[in-house]
Amino acid sequence: MISIIILTKNEEKDLPRCLNSVSWCDDVHVVDSGSNDETLNIALLQGAKISTNTFRSFGQQRNYALDELKVKYEWILFLDADEVVTSKFKTEMIKATESAENDVAGFYCCWKMMLYGKWLKYCDNFPKWQFRLMRKGRARFTDFGHGQKEDKVEGKIEYLREPYLHYGFSKGWFYWIERHNKYSSQEAIARSLKRPPVKQIFSRDASTRNPALKSWLSRMPGWPFVRFFQAYILNFGFTEGAPGFIYCINMAYYEFLIQIKMHEQRNESQPVQLSATASSGVELENP
Structure with a gap:
């Protein structure tokens, strides 16, 4: 079987749907970072084990879970509260973990982005990959932008092709825009200061290639328009x-x-270069 870890903060709206989708699992953990709504009561009522930890970043929070939680099974699936495990995803996940060779450290997973009940397959450039399913003790996470990516992997990572569902807009556009204003600051730092080398743009591994592409394309004049044109026109959005x-x-x-x-x-x-006159208030003669 598989242990499941869900990160939460004020997720009373989305958490019931997420927990219902993993009701088949007898080892569900909720790692909360200070909810003041009904999130924890919902988790308790549905039998989840609760831990609390101050949120600093997604990478740090997932590593806290790996270090502190006593998970029951060898395999761990990380979820956010606005994500849903479908029956097909569950079947493929169990099949993949049961047949995985010992050198497999985990799996990249992809999602179906849902908006107004519609799967945005083309607009969201499906599939997008994240390291979410891992063998206990075989990997860590590191921060990248507003999210995280795999780190210190012992073994190879394979791909789980069947997607889960992601309801990223379930709390409304006001919430989404407010959050993404914050996320954009974190992404700007990552793309400026942690820019991957150019050679990673040509990687066959999407998890390596996509962050590199974003970091370099973000410097191109008119990139936001290009992003819209690519997704909406070229990709048939x-x-x-x-x-x-x-x-x-x-x-x-x-x-x-x-x-x-x-x-x-x-x-x-x-650094701002000030003239001697501006910096001292004293006019100097040319030497």
């Missing part, structure tokens, strides 16, 4: 109707926020 258009517009806006914050960081990192 327009076939997904109004949800697709709304999503692509907001993702372009998100990339715009990242780009202007990267520009601010570059300007702030350059």
Whole structure:
């Protein structure tokens, strides 16, 4: 079987759906970072084990769970509260873990981005991969942008092709925009200061290639428009109707926020050169 770890903070709206989707598991852990709504009561009522830890970053929170929780099984699935395990994903996950060779440290997983009940397959550039299913003790996480990626992996990572569901807009657009304003600051720092080498753009591994592409393309003039054009026109996002258009517009806006914050960081990192006159208030003669 598989142990499940869910990160939460004020997730009373999404957590019931997430927990219902993993009711088949007898080792569900909720790692909470200070909820003041009904999140913890919901978790208790549905039999989840609860731990609390101050949230610093996604990578740090997942590593805390790996270090502190006494999980029951060899395999661990990490979920967010706005994600749902489908019956097909469960079947493929169990099949993959039961047949995995000993040198497999884990699996990249992908999601179906859902908006207004519609799967945004083209707008969201499906599939996008994250390291979510891992063998206990065989990997860690490190922060990258507003999220995290795998770190210190002992073994190889394979791909689980069947997606789970991701309801990233379940709390409404006001919440999404507020969160992504914060996320854009973290992404700007990561793409500016932790920019991967150019050679990673050509990696066959999507988990390596995509962060590198984002970091380098973010410096291109007009990148937010290019992002919209690629997803909505070239990738046939327009076939997904109004949800697709709304999503692509907001993702372009998100990339715009990242780009202007990267520009601010570059300007702030350059020391201001003051003339002798301006700095001292005394006019000096040329030597």
